[in-house]
Amino acid sequence: MPADHTHASSGCFDTAAQDAVYRAIFTRRDVRSHFLPDPLDDEVLARLLMAAHHAPSVGFMQPWNFIVIRDLQRRQKVRDLFLAARQQELPHIAEERQALYRKLKLEGICESPLNLVVTCDRSRSQNSPLGRWHNPEMDLYSTVCAVQNFWLAARAEGVGVGWVSIIDREALKQVLAIPEHVVPVAYLCVGRVSEFALRPDLERHGWGNRLPLAELVMSEIFGGDGESGLKETVTGLCAGRTAA
């Protein structure tokens, strides 16, 4: 477990520590193919859950729960939901990309040693929806922040995580007895891996390319020009990463 941070309040990290944070961010992958069957220690999983639990949440609502799924029969049922959903999604993919879509490996539900569902209990604001009156979806967003914390901590621990999004949520709720007011935000496959791929799977297989970041930066309003200095700096950084 990391050292005590209860009293850590000050500023900047040193270069090595900054580098570690960026390394987790840049080398994190959506893992589908490289899971090892090795079980995950409770100590490691507990740390990852702790990381998730320290995500920001609207109104300090902490709307999340964590369902740990190990039973292989249950996972097989979930995988059947994935297979059905993939069949349903296929016709909505542009025709010229369907052959590639069929070939992509998009989940590791049964190969990974455990699955984790991160849910959002929408009723947890105690009748005081601070930050949610205008934007009730903020609790779902908080839950996603918890997922991303889990994912980055997992990367640092050498644990792979894959998010299965091709699934019928209502069917999943039935399989997992999830009540009406709770949303299964993320279905995650979790486990030790043989490697972390150098690039995202969908990039390696030609599904898409990384967009040029500078073109995504706008100034003052949507589509606003400006920030030329920032954009040049961004372009330089991106070139450095690509050339490396």
Add this chain to the structure above:
Amino acid sequence: MPADHTHASSGCFDTAAQDAVYRAIFTRRDVRSHFLPDPLDDEVLARLLMAAHHAPSVGFMQPWNFIVIRDLQRRQKVRDLFLAARQQELPHIAEERQALYRKLKLEGICESPLNLVVTCDRSRSQNSPLGRWHNPEMDLYSTVCAVQNFWLAARAEGVGVGWVSIIDREALKQVLAIPEHVVPVAYLCVGRVSEFALRPDLERHGWGNRLPLAELVMSEIFGGDGESGLKETVTGLCAGRTAA
């Protein structure tokens, strides 16, 4: 900028690097009160944007844009939207908590040197909504992952970030000329800070307490008992952090 990670594919981080990742996660704060007026270097902002841009995204869609807002008049307009929204939200807060709600500082829109809006362009799937046929909201979730990457990288750089969620999104879209098919997912206040608070503001001010993590862990199905070993380990970890 961190060292090259293009070829970094292997496993676990060493203890110091893991510790840095956990430190970013545990000491990240939603900052509202401690902004310094110092401008943020383009180099730093570019690195934070790069971190955001390396978030996972459904179908490698990268649906985000980043609007950098520096103009104080524009920010004042946005702050007026916040003030109006807070007034509208107040009556929906439980009566006994309204006095506390009024006292909370919930934004740093004008004190921070810049604001950043992270948007989601919902049309960016090129007619191939991989992972979005059943769950179209996945692009919004990807955008939230980008926000959380930005937030954690910012913590490592000693930069504070606050997410303003009390705002009327349609009114905000008008002020920022955001088109119909684009959602402003997060309105962030960004800048150097005098300190990072030891605990979340809402916890310090008695709005809520951190929930006991072990009680949020379930086994196999929603509400499922089990995972007693994991729960004990979680409880031990939490006790360690509280006592420290």
